[in-house]
Amino acid sequence: MKTEQIGKPSNRVDGRAKVTGEAKYAAEFNAPNLAYGFVLNSAIARGTIKSIDTSKALALDGVLEVFTHENRPGYVWGDKNYQDEDSPPGSPFRPLYKSEIQFSMQPIALVVAETFELARYAATLVEVVYEPDEFESDFNANMEKAYKPKKYKSTPPQDPRGKPEEALAEAAVKIEQTYAHPSEHHNPMEMHASTVVWEGDGRITVYDKIQGVQNSQKYLTNAFGLDEAHVRVISPFVGGAFGSGLRPQYQLFLAVLAALQLKRSVRVVLTRQQMFSFGHRPKTVQRFAIGASEDGKLQAIQQDVFAETSKFEDYSEDVVIWPGVLYKCDNVKLSHKLVGLDVYTPLDMRAPGGTTGIYAMECAMDEMAYKLGMDPLEFRLKNYAEKDQNKDKLFSSKELKECYRQGAEKFGWSKRNPEPRSMKEGHNLVGWGMAHGAWEAKQQEAEAKATLTPDGKLTVGSATADIGTGTYTAMTQIAADTVGLPLENVTFQLGDSSLPKSPLEGGSWTVSSVGSAVKAVCDKVREKLLDLAQQLENSPVANVGLDEVTFADGKISLNTDPSKTVSILDALKQNGGQAIEEKVTSKPVEGQEKFSPYAHSATFVEVKVDEDLGTVKVTRVVSAIAGGRIINPKTARSQILGGMVWGIGAALEEETVMDNNLGRFINHDLDKYHVPVNADVHDMEVIFVEEKDEHVNPIGAKGLGEIGIVSVAPAIANAVFHATGKRIRELPITLDKLL
């Protein structure tokens, strides 16, 4: 297939709409007679609401209603009615269900008023009397109560491979260390919001901030017993989500409840502070014991994971799969336990499990390399995994060695003095560190439809999301390429529950899943077009198969004689003025399960650490990525850069702090919860190494949403060690830890 669009660094097709403000987000859709809801959150972490007096709020002119557990209508409250596509095993949180408080900042009331500020003011007048109970919020104090969940949401830890205990005992060189990764909150730029438009007759249209409109739709039909035909969920643009939009959040439930009760359109927008009142990356503590032979061959890996969850759902993520994916080692022992706290259930956050798991493992491996007196890169080459040992399958492709080579060369790794504290510049100690990473390239089932109208305009749609990743653009490119049309003639639609079914926008699988569906539906359009072209009198493409023609530049041309062409417009004329309409369901291709599909990365970092003051500056980062076929190098690079910046944040700045006297995350705004600013970001380089993958999916792309972040924080932590000789095993590495 000749490609015109795929691989081109096209600008975002929605770029103009975004910078001009034409692109509308959930809280920006208006409706006549719109009412505004403001959420009141619990002040305590655990207990019951003894009384909740809303009379003062209701007495204000313009306050329409205050919904609480006392007056909310009687819905069905079964667990099943509140589970969604991303629910962990357990009993999901149900807003306003009962008087019980399960976590601090739990939503306990929705005040609905004629204006937002009035609703917010009225919320301060609601008087709540609590009966507080003892709570558990201290992760470290509760580690001894960690348990193995009955059912893992993630891949359960495998049974031991080989003879890990013996191998560890016999290994010539050993390290044993514990690493801690704090809780983090997603903090996308756009706050969670839902605008519910009351259409009359029990019908609603919901504009929701979500990474899967059909997930919200299903949730609403289940929770409110609504007919699917009566609920349409729309989400054309999402101002970042990073996983926070994988599950419908409570503002959606509350806004819909209010709209149905008041028979009026209602909008609920969370505040930045309230963005800290639901899912987050779980605090994760990991013990690694690693054994190697004197010449640097890994003999045994033992990983014991302790990760935060709530008391009502068993959230877990893929923290324990990495030893099997990233290093060759025959003796491996894994455990993964949960620490249940009185907090909201954690939630997938960019590279869930990878960000935490790869961080700890890559720091541990760096420690091992030092102990062996080996170059960290050489150590990784020596223990290169040719196979995914978790599944005992070959990788569908793995150009990680090329990542090492190109990354190291660009960075100048060979000039590194291995000795810690050996490089100095004024007050600064200079350190170079590296780490590698991986992320699974899954493909899910997805549907797409396509309509090619007689004027040659193609519209393709699937109910997926674009959370800033560039889905609109990539899908438009794939469709344009397949049918041989210029980009301007192609429109991709997403974010509407009435579109064909799509998986949640997460797991870096959108390009491979939805992209494959887009390609498949466009292949059907091609077929139809060739058929029509062959109906022309004296057709230049008569009697040839699809593989004997090329679709490009709005034409179908014969491969053997490109001067013989039929224009797509002419072919369409054979369709009796009708559009071509196709719909497909695309499933992972057969044979794919024989391989293990992963994207890989290698990251090299330079830091400068002020020796006296402990400040760390990440002066250079080079990340080399093996991500299969790159559909759009420009949006792809942005994805990786975003991951790298986040890696700086994870390594040095981000942490949601639990106050254990209150059982409350206490730095709940962007003044006190730090993410990197421009001044923290210096020289950044992204390399995409060439990687052909014939097994992963029909388009050969692996998805890049998460591979960009996983190896950055450990590379920084390793560079800080190289600079200072201090091993900080608890993120973030703030200056006080280096004094």
Place this chain on the structure above:
Amino acid sequence: MRPFTFTRVKDVATAVQEVTGQQNAKFIAGGTNLLDLMKIDVMTPQHLVDITHIALKTIEENKEGGLRLGALATNAATAYHALVETRYPLLSHAILAGATGQLRNMATDGGNLLQRTRCYYFYDTDTPCNKREPGSGCSAIKGYNRDLAILGTSEHCIATHPSDMAVALAALDAKVNVTGKDGDRVIPILEFHRLPGDKPHIDTNLKEDEIITSIDLPAKGFADHYTYIKLRDRASYAFALVSVAIGLEMEGNTVKEARIALGGVAHKPWRLPQAEALLQGKEATKANFTKVAEAYLEGAKGYGDNDFKIELARRAMVRALEQALSMEAAS
């Protein structure tokens, strides 16, 4: 937000009148602090008096050969003013170490002095906080206090004053000119902010009916030997964990006069003239710098998470003194 009435005034006298005897009236200048706090119900004025149309924006030379900064001059206008840049570069640097370009364009010099603490609990109305709600208790002392004070604290409050500008003003011995119903008075900068004691809800010695009209900078600007070091958790757009403002007057390698003010460590910019005097007439050596730093931190007390600030402040002071001496830009 709670409903409030709003009025715009054009002169100082009317401004004072508008707040005198009024329960819970507040001036509003740039609004960058006040509005944030009103939105989250931490400050709940019932009457706002917009003072931005009073002619108090000018920056001009004063009688003492120094500069007078109008209370409504913006932080940006002040930091980039040619006379401030050349004669008081310490002040320029300190202002530019704070907030962001957008905020500094709105923030006024008067408002900057009166910005409130950034203590986590002060911002969360569901937690006890003596500063926000007198008598409710202090959540920080036994809670999370990484950002909080190590000097001048009380058993009722360990909050810090977050301003960068005020730290430079403290080093420069600025004076705050105010007008109230009883007339004009001058408050030396070191007496402007107060320690929390048993009344942590009161940040400053400004009276309820008083308006800041201007800030006077004395003639001496320490433009030859100065520095402002701000240590924080990221390179920009974060409040100081510890900051140090230095002004040195040198004669050869002998210190004629030293000014040292610390930020991020107390309820007010921290200056100890008697400790500064230890450097007077002394050689500018690391050993002497360390001695002063130690004197500054005598009696410093950590509360757990913020223990590190004591050592950090000590090192930062030594570094800052060295930097001011050599005038080599920090790397």
